[in-house]
Amino acid sequence: MTMKAMQVGLLGIGTVGGGTWRVLQRNAEEITRRAGRPIRITRVADRDVERARALTAGAAEVTDDAFAVVRAPDIDIVVELIGGYTLARELVLAAIEAGKHVVTANKALLAVHGNEIFARAQERGVMVAFEAAVAGGIPIIKALREGLTANRIEWVAGIINGTTNYILTQMRERGVTFAQALTEAQQLGYAEADPTFDVEGIDAAHKATLMASIAFGVPIQFERAYVEGITRIEPRDVAYAEELGYRLKLLGIAKRREGGFELRVHPTLVPADHLLANVNGAMNAVLVKGDAVGQTMFYGKGAGAEPTASAVIADLVDVTRLHTADPEHRVPHLAFQPDQVREVAALPIEECRTASYLRLAVADRPGVLAEITRVLAAEEISIAAMIQKAPACGRAEIVMTTHEACEAAMNRAIAAIETLPAVQGAVTRLRIEPLAD
Amino acid sequence: MTMKAMQVGLLGIGTVGGGTWRVLQRNAEEITRRAGRPIRITRVADRDVERARALTAGAAEVTDDAFAVVRAPDIDIVVELIGGYTLARELVLAAIEAGKHVVTANKALLAVHGNEIFARAQERGVMVAFEAAVAGGIPIIKALREGLTANRIEWVAGIINGTTNYILTQMRERGVTFAQALTEAQQLGYAEADPTFDVEGIDAAHKATLMASIAFGVPIQFERAYVEGITRIEPRDVAYAEELGYRLKLLGIAKRREGGFELRVHPTLVPADHLLANVNGAMNAVLVKGDAVGQTMFYGKGAGAEPTASAVIADLVDVTRLHTADPEHRVPHLAFQPDQVREVAALPIEECRTASYLRLAVADRPGVLAEITRVLAAEEISIAAMIQKAPACGRAEIVMTTHEACEAAMNRAIAAIETLPAVQGAVTRLRIEPLAD
Structure with a gap:
């Protein structure tokens, strides 16, 4: 094979960048056999020039000037692994402007500036590939964009943040608190020093936003996502969920509805016997429901140097295989043809609809349950199951699940329940997804 | 969107063909928005012309002459859903000869004649797409061929036959015999009147053969696959497997080894806590281990009209999106560039290596176990676990698992064990896959 190598400029050679470098070197022969020509990182930009030089050992030109790499005439593809919104946006736009294809793992960037970036890429006739931005090594973008194109996709529900799944798994398996589990996750490297993006659900919302766009053919709209993290989850909620036949997961959900779609991230009770409920530790999985295919699930490592590099390099191979195709006949960035994206x-x-889990402390006296039931009934919310926990000192804990109801109605019901004299403190509410066909 | 429609000739409008027709009609708008132009079945060939006419209701030209459809100048893509080896081969080759792209769900055809078919397609510059041939609606061909291209794929292990997974699930959950479970599966439509291809593992071997070729960049070689079905599985083996922490699944396995690769289909004990062990009923799942990505799993419906149609239509969209690309720069049929397939x-x-499960009946007297252990030790096979079942009438049943050993050594050990005076009848042997990282 003597074809000219595709020349790649790598922006950022930290964890994922280092993994990309390593895998591309290690599997060079196999990757070339697949791609039809060698793929070589010939330029690297990193703030830490010394580290970059040590890693690349003379095999690539190293600089601290990322824009120089982006504009270098010999670079065919720019890989953006810097992260963040500002500099990354400028670099990606500059690369597009210079006619380079772009591969990025930056979900935050695309969730916030994706519409702009993809429009510019379209104008310039270049590809912006982002398999690594969602669920690490799992080829879920490709599955949604190409593998399931026959389907009217009804919903997507994913465990798409490894940190929170690790924490929730620890809380369930060992009964520890959120705070304990987080500290351990930080010690083990599963959570960052500032875990906000992960534990508050923001990272998952970035990814769910991208999946929603691809699944439904709508603009990227992170600003409209509902985002609720796992910081207030108590061990007893994990245990009660279990008792009711559920398991608690942080899900990113995109669901088609009349007149729009739901886009939400929150702790969710899922049936314990569903395959998704059994995705544990830092693993990721995305469940997709299509009208023709039914439920499909895609499982794997959602983070880490080499799993993420796996997705980055798959994109490099895709670009290498298809870059000569005329831009009109490439796979559209967001699965739907650019002129076919609908402003939904x-x-x-x-306006979202879910079943709910409610936990509340009440005075242990007759008639309380009837009062609560009456409030729910007034909002046309029906109860699916109920357990009452060990009354002690005249106080009982009621845990119930409801059938599907509109969020607004549930909010009104909860507010009304909290005003009942027998109800003590706030109602804890979690949402339930049956993940049924 | 006013672009000219892609015109499809459909060969066979039975279960999958009917599903393809239906989904393509129902989701026409969404599919067009993705593909960039309409995709229309304009010609249908079926032996049952009346049924075909009733289904298509005037929207397509119907004939019983499949060759006429293949050669019709207005047809861009031929969808082959006839099945079988002989006529299907002639039709697919005729379509390629006529310069048509081909989409097929015919795993048997490709497993047996794939090398010839793909070579001819390459010469003529047309695409032959076959997502529907493996695991129905699960986009596993795309995942292996495009989504995991960064990886040196170490092994693939899949539940790729729904009939046998349904039967094994029934045997486990309800303790019924293979014969009972098969009869029920036939009554429910999960098994055909002649279930040979499914229960003897041949269908799974066709699929495993195709996955091996794509995973490792080697020719298609069904004739070399080791194939063992589930007809001799007894309920007690299902139960003992469970007791030892395993679950019994029919797996199609392709595993890279020094100097070659393993390609085998057989009932397999897998760890009960592995996600793959929890794929039940008629569902399919394929586990792929890549050196960079680690383990990934792809789950969904492996058969049925619409799940299979989902894959057929995804291929139609792929062909529509990419048919203008010059043939040198399309995604290679078998993941590796045609001149880069290695004759491995x-x-x-x-020469394959697996851990084993052994069950044998012995005379219940001292020293028997020592004799058996000695035989195994002579072949350097070590025991992992052992249970001895309720001795009755001077007869006991020994169930043991071994560590990994070469198949030939295990065969010699089993033959030697069967000659021991204390051992009664044949040794039952099943293989174990730890599915470990």
């Missing part, structure tokens, strides 16, 4: 908006959370 | 042969089963 994500519904506000108040 | 599947190893004979005697």
Whole structure:
């Protein structure tokens, strides 16, 4: 094979960048046999020039000037692994402007500036590939964009943040608190020093936003996503969920509805016997429901140097295989042809519909349950199951699940329940997804 | 969107063909938005012309002459859903000769004649797409061929036959015999009147053969696959497997080894806590181990009209999106560039290595176990676990698992064990896959 190598400029050679470098070197022969020509990182930009030089050992030109790499005439593809919104946006736009194809793992960037970036890429006739931005090594973008194109996709529900899945798994398996599990996750490297993006659900919302766009053919609209993290989850909620036949997972959900679609991230009770409930530790999985295919699931490592590099390099191979195709006949960035994206908006959370889990402390006296039931009935919310926990000192804990109801109605019901004299403190509410056909 | 429609000739409008027709009609708008132009079945060939006419209701030209459809100048893509080896081969080759792209769900055809078919397609510059040939609606061909291209794929292990997974699930959950479970599966439509291809593992071997070729960049070599079905599985083996922490699944396995690769289909004990062990009923799942990505799993419906149609239509969209690309720069049929396929042969089963499960009836007297252990030790096979079942009438049943050993050594050990005076009848042997990282 003597074809000219595709020349790649790598922006950022930290964890994922280092993994990309390593895998591309190690599997060079196999990757070339697949791609039809060698793929070589010939330029690297990193703030830490010394580290970059040590890693690349003379095999690539190293600089601290990322824009120089982006504009170098010999570079065919720019890989953006810097992260963040500002500099990354400028670099990606500059690369597109210079006619380079772009591969990025930057979900935050695409969730916030994706519409702009993809429009510019379209104008310039270059590809922006982002398999690594969602669920690490799992080829879920490709599955949604190409593998399931026959389907009207009804919903997507994913465990798409490894940190929170690790924490929730620890809380369930060992009964520890969120705070304990987080500290351990940080010690083990599963959570960052500032875990906000992960534990508050923001990272998952970035990814769910991208999947929603591809699944439904709508603009990227992170600003409309409902986002709720796992910081307030208590061990007893994990245990009660279990008792009711559920398991608690942080899900990113995109669901088609009349007149719009739901886009939400929150802790979710899922049936314990569903395959998704059994995705543990830092693993990721995305469940997709299509009208023809039914439920499909895609499982694997959602983070880490080499799993993420796996997705980055798959994109490099894709670009290498297809870059000579005329831009009109490439796979569209967001699965739907650019002129076929529909201006459909994500519904506000108040218009979303879910079943709920409610936990509340009440005075242990007759008639309390009847009062609560009456409030729910007034909002046309019906109860699916109920357990009452060990009354002690005249106080009982009621845990119940409801059938599907509108969020606004549930909010009103919860507010009304909290005003009942027998109810003590706030109602804890979690949402349930049956993940049924 | 006013682009000219892609015109499809459909060969066979039975279960999958009917599903393809239906889904393509129902989701026409969404599919067009993705593909960039309409995809229309304009000609249908079926032996049952009346049924075909009733289904298509005037929207397509119907004939019983499949060759006429293949050669019709207005047809861009031929969808082959006839099945079988002979006529299907002639039709697919005629379509390629006529410069048509081909989409097929015919795993048997490709497993047996794939090398010839793909070579001819390459010469003529047309695409032959076959996502529907493996695991129905699960986009596993795309995942292996495009989504995991960064990886040196170490092994693939899949539940790729729904009939046998349904039967094994029934045997486990309800303790019924293979014969009972098969009869029920036939009554429910999960098994055909002649279930040979499914229960003897042949269908799974066709699929495993195709996955091996794509995973490792080797020719298609069904004739070298080791194939063992589930007809001799007894309920007690299902139960003992469970007791030892395993679950019994029919797996199609392709595993890279020094100097070749293993290609085998057989009932397999897998760890009960592995996600793959929890794929039940008629569902399919394929586990792929790549050196960079680690383990990934792809799950969904492996058969049925619409799940299979989902894959057929995804291929139609792929062809529509990419048919203008010059043939040198399309995604290669078998993942590796045609001139980069290596003539590596599947190893004979005697050279494969697995851990084993052994069950044998012995005379219940001291020293028997020592004799058996000695035989195994002579072949350097070590025991992992052992249970001895309720001795009755001077007869006991020994169930043991061994560590990994060469098949030939295990065969010699079993033959030697069967000659021991204390051992009654034949040794039952099943293989174990730890599915470990």
